[in-house]
Amino acid sequence: MDLLDTLTAKGLRRELPTREEAMAVLATTDDELLDVVAAAGRVRRQWFGRRVKLNYLVNLKSGLCPEDCNYCSQRLGSKAEILKYTWLKPEQAAEAAAAGLAGGAKRVCLVASGRGPTDRDIDRVASTIAAIKDANEAVEVCACLGLLSDNQAERLKAAGADAYNHNLNTSEATYGDITTTHTYADRVDTVAKAHGAGLSACSGLIAGMGESDADLVDVVFALREIGSDSVPVNFLIPFEGTPLAKEWNLTPQRCLRILAMVRFVCPDVEVRIAGGREVHLRSMQPLGLHIANSIFLGDYLTSEGQAGQADLDMIADAGFEVEGAGEPTLPRHRSEVTAGGGCGPSGGGCGSGAEAGADAGPEAAHGCGTGGGCGPCGGHAPAVPAQAGTPATPANDEPQPDLVRVRRRGAGTELAPNA
Numbered sequence: 001m002d003l004l005d006t007l008t009a010k011g012l013r014r015e016l017p018t019r020e021e022a023m024a025v026l027a028t029t030d031d032e033l034l035d036v037v038a039a040a041g042r043v044r045r046q047w048f049g050r051r052v053k054l055n056y057l058v059n060l061k062s063g064l065c066p067e068d069c070n071y072c073s074q075r076l077g078s079k080a081e082i083l084k085y086t087w088l089k090p091e092q093a094a095e096a097a098a099a100g101l102a103g104g105a106k107r108v109c110l111v112a113s114g115r116g117p118t119d120r121d122i123d124r125v126a127s128t129i130a131a132i133k134d135a136n137e138a139v140e141v142c143a144c145l146g147l148l149s150d151n152q153a154e155r156l157k158a159a160g161a162d163a164y165n166h167n168l169n170t171s172e173a174t175y176g177d178i179t180t181t182h183t184y185a186d187r188v189d190t191v192a193k194a195h196g197a198g199l200s201a202c203s204g205l206i207a208g209m210g211e212s213d214a215d216l217v218d219v220v221f222a223l224r225e226i227g228s229d230s231v232p233v234n235f236l237i238p239f240e241g242t243p244l245a246k247e248w249n250l251t252p253q254r255c256l257r258i259l260a261m262v263r264f265v266c267p268d269v270e271v272r273i274a275g276g277r278e279v280h281l282r283s284m285q286p287l288g289l290h291i292a293n294s295i296f297l298g299d300y301l302t303s304e305g306q307a308g309q310a311d312l313d314m315i316a317d318a319g320f321e322v323e324g325a326g327e328p329t330l331p332r333h334r335s336e337v338t339a340g341g342g343c344g345p346s347g348g349g350c351g352s353g354a355e356a357g358a359d360a361g362p363e364a365a366h367g368c369g370t371g372g373g374c375g376p377c378g379g380h381a382p383a384v385p386a387q388a389g390t391p392a393t394p395a396n397d398e399p400q401p402d403l404v405r406v407r408r409r410g411a412g413t414e415l416a417p418n419a
């Protein structure tokens with residue numbers, strides 16, 4: 001297929017595809033799907049081998065957000081029966097993080113709901129980073145705290161944060177349809193602040209909110225342009241009690257095409273399958289590993305993922321290996337650019353010759369995504385463990401509360417975390 005040969009060749013050269021080529025990936029048929037996965041897999045192996053980076057979410061502060069992000073279970077007016085609690089103490093957060101690190105994670109994502117941190121919140125997070133790094137110096141810490149004010153990114157960097165997550169989530173053209181309390185430009189500004197302070201930028205999207213193919217392509221091109229080093233791809237987990245509770249419009253095949261499009265546009269960037277992995281990819285999750293090089297281990301911010309051991313077994317069974325703490329995630333050319341302050345067009349990273357360069361998921365809206373909130377990257381959306389008997393494609397127009405398992409363990413509870 002000429003399209004896939006072209007995209008593979010461009011991906012191996014870190015060259016930006018055209019918008020038309022990216023759109024064409026999303027329009028491929030089910031008969032072509034394995035060819036699409038194989039082509040994206042060649043690009044993935046070129047830059048990331050068979051390594052899978054594991055990230056672990058710690059929800060520092062859950063629910064009660066004054067913002068109105070439609071996809072988020074922690075939003076203003078959310079009726080979702082999620083855990084609600086205020087800031088974890090540093091030792092509580094460090095204990096939760098330790099479970100993820102023991103399970104094989106190399107990055108801890110510290111997420112807090114809310115519009116953005118106060119300076120006192122930055123102090124709290126600084127103490128938390130210190131507690132985590134005191135116990136494990138090699139761990140990468142990514143903060144996901146919402147919109148940043150001046151000098152807050154610098155303070156996080158000085159406290160030892162390695163990265164900052166803030167997702168663009170969707171295209172600029174449709175951003176106003178999902179959130180009214182802040183703007184797309186606000187989000188771009190925070191990513192720029194993080195980048196400018198020398199933090200690695202983590203910024204991704206949420207698919208499945210009713211957007212068009214053009215919207216998806218637009219946001220992924222924008223993520224490349226702003227120089228995101230890691231791109232969490234969240235698949236909306238329609239949380240009952242949120243405005244998008246009825247948006248069940250993703251299939252495993254659609255999710256794989258979206259991941260492949262992201263890989264072709266951002267070939268040498270960490271592409272992370274974030275919130276909604278279990279819910280929407282279901283038994284196709286291992287195919288996703290051939291495209292993405294990063295996932296969340298265990299639970300998300302407000303929803304539960306499949307058992308951490310199931311994640312590890314899936315990686316091994318599919319012939320991949322967990323990336324070790326001492327191994328760099330990004331290819332050397334990108335790490336060097338990142339160290340120097342980013343990879344956007346000015347940084348020169350993502351894409352030779354390319355003019356363009358790259359917050360919690362469906363949970364995590366600021367963040368890495370996952371389902372509905374600020375966090376991962378995996379955000380706030382509840383992830384549903386794969387289960388026998390899960391419908392192949394739920395009906396489009398009815399809530400599916402049985403597919404959304406609200407987190408009831410780990411941070412903010414008395415129960416052991418899932419890692």
Ligand code: SF4
Pocket residue numbers: 065066067068069072073074075076112113114115146363364365366367372373374375380
């Ligand atoms: S995504 Fe973040 S800012 Fe938006 S409602 Fe959820 S917690 Fe608040």
